[in-house]
Amino acid sequence: MNTGALLTTASAARMRAYAPYSGNLVGAALLTEEGAIITGANIENASYGITTCAERVAIMTAVHAGHQKFKSIAVFSDNSPPVTPCGACRQVLWELAGNIEVIMGNCNNEETKIMPLQDLLPEPYGINKWIGNSPDQKLLGKEEMWRLPVLFHPIGYTANNYHEPGMIPENYKELLSQVIINPEMEDGLYRLEEEERINIISYLHLAGGYRLKDRARGRGNEVYGVFACRTPLRPNSIAQTTVQLVDRKGNILTVKGLDLINRTPVLDIKTVLPGR
Numbered sequence: 001m002n003t004g005a006l007l008t009t010a011s012a013a014r015m016r017a018y019a020p021y022s023g024n025l026v027g028a029a030l031l032t033e034e035g036a037i038i039t040g041a042n043i044e045n046a047s048y049g050i051t052t053c054a055e056r057v058a059i060m061t062a063v064h065a066g067h068q069k070f071k072s073i074a075v076f077s078d079n080s081p082p083v084t085p086c087g088a089c090r091q092v093l094w095e096l097a098g099n100i101e102v103i104m105g106n107c108n109n110e111e112t113k114i115m116p117l118q119d120l121l122p123e124p125y126g127i128n129k130w131i132g133n134s135p136d137q138k139l140l141g142k143e144e145m146w147r148l149p150v151l152f153h154p155i156g157y158t159a160n161n162y163h164e165p166g167m168i169p170e171n172y173k174e175l176l177s178q179v180i181i182n183p184e185m186e187d188g189l190y191r192l193e194e195e196e197r198i199n200i201i202s203y204l205h206l207a208g209g210y211r212l213k214d215r216a217r218g219r220g221n222e223v224y225g226v227f228a229c230r231t232p233l234r235p236n237s238i239a240q241t242t243v244q245l246v247d248r249k250g251n252i253l254t255v256k257g258l259d260l261i262n263r264t265p266v267l268d269i270k271t272v273l274p275g276r
């Protein structure tokens with residue numbers, strides 16, 4: 001991932017900041033060695049001392065998700081010159097990520113700064129990696145690791161004229177929509193145009209709450225379990241939609257039969273098995 005793309009992700013992350021006291025929204029995007037991106041934003045508090053910066057939100061989220069190796073972190077805010085990580089963030093980043101690249105930017109792309117962390121923290125305190133702090137593999141089963149949250153990273157988004165769920169027309173199966181894939185992932189679409197139908201895996205970002213049993217409107221209003229029907233209100237708001245692939249131009253797919261609203265995050269695309 002290039003510098004600009006990581007900064008753009010950090011810019012988007014700042015929209016989830018909670019900063020009613022300073023009014024300064026800061027976003028961070030942390031790139032792991034495996035290519036995953038973990039984001040964070042500053043979370044303030046009326047007791048100022050327990051405010052948490054965007055960089056620490058990102059690195060602590062990443063560590064809890066199981067990541068241990070990192071390449072770079074982008075920090076974005078609408079300040080000139082670009083904001084730099086505070087001393088506490090520099091120390092935490094050094095401890096958990098080592099001498100990673102720090103990218104600092106704002107709305108003026110000409111002011112972007114890129115520095116190794118050690119230039120920002122020339123004499124860090126302590127070590128730069130964990131010692132004796134890795135999970136004991138023998139205990140993984142007993143710890144029931146499968147219960148831990150799983151992070152997903154959108155590969156793109158949908159584009160159409162349905163701006164909320166109630167706007168999806170009954171004849172959506174006959175209508176066209178677009179799926180816009182991150183340009184950096186365009187190579188992953190190689191030869192996709194050979195397929196007639198594809199599965200769009202998405203995150204229903206406006207869905208919330210669920211019941212294990214409820215009445216299914218599409219099945220005569222009878223009661224079904226959540227895993228026995230296609231209700232959008234699920235423990236994990238993930239959807240799979242099979243669509244007809246009409247055209248591909250670069251990273252833009254034109255599809256028919258999409259039942260997702262505009263700007264729905266797309267998590268994955270898979271081909272449809274023959275005979276299905």
